[in-house]
Amino acid sequence: MSRWFTRQVFRCFKTVERIGDRITGAAGPVFVALAVVLLSIGAFCFFEIIQPSLPYKWLTTPICIVIALNLFGHYYYVCTVPPGFVDDSPRVPGTSVLWAKKRRSARYRALTGVRWSEELHITRAASSKCRRCGVMRPEVSRFRDIRLSMVGKSWKLRHDCERSHHCRICNRCVLKYDHHCPVRINQCVGIHNERHFVLFLVYMVVSTACFIGFGWRFVLVALGWFDQPWPYLAPPVCFLLTFILAGVLCMAVTAMAGWHIYMIACGETSVESQDHEHYRRIAKQRGETFVNSYDMGYLKNLQLFFNIGQDGYPYYTLLLPLRVEPYTDGRAWARRPGLQSHGGVHPGEELTDEDEE
């Protein structure tokens, strides 16, 4: 009886969750339109009121313009560049001016799915079938085959492709799935737009901080304390509300950007960060240590995420709103030397999409 009851309650929760997904999915474009309007009002207030008051105009004007271009550019990319679905054909980098140019040394090197480098230990991703959308990746690693036959039917299949997850809102499998963001970008964050997502957060922090740092002097004028005229097109109320919003966003986005960059430095996505917590616990109970095989050290993890440094793109690509190809096609991953899978995780213990819900 109690089990039946629990199951009914669970089923009820699932239904509510699914309806919630559908509503947020439908409201997504409204949120995106709202975000574009707010960003534009913010930029207008800044360039009309604050920017003309800055010293060293020859230096500060170009910097302000570059920051604004990055903010809008990365926001545009994160909303429009598909996150990388498992059943999409592999992408090739574009040739338009919006694409960053590779280093000369890396330009003519043959790319076979991943950024080839002798110093990186790169393994093909293990794969299996998604129980939701039925996508099957053909490339199954031999190592995984051996482990499958070892544990027989008790083996719990991971995702259809290593590091990919099924998104319930898009109803498709996404390569290197991080999360689905219905509020700001109305799509998934995956291998192809994660770089733009993080850079958008960073430029959001920089621009809101500039707005507050250089704009506070105008707050008292807008409040009418000095009996000074307000010669600007943007009404004082609009400026004050934008200022308050910038303050709130600055704090919230700084925390969010910091957390994301920390996870990237650890070689994890948002989903993996939760999974690894679980693996760490069970490994500890056995007296073992969990080792994240994607973790190549803070600096290397960050370089691979942004695809910069040796064999990647030049560092200046971080400062321009350019499109950059990820270091991998999402079907092969750089690993710690000597590791084929995570250390301290036994066969059958890996979490599936169902477990994670």
Ligand SMILES: [Zn+2]
């Ligand atoms: Zn799927």
Ligand SMILES: [Zn+2]
């Ligand atoms: Zn999604």
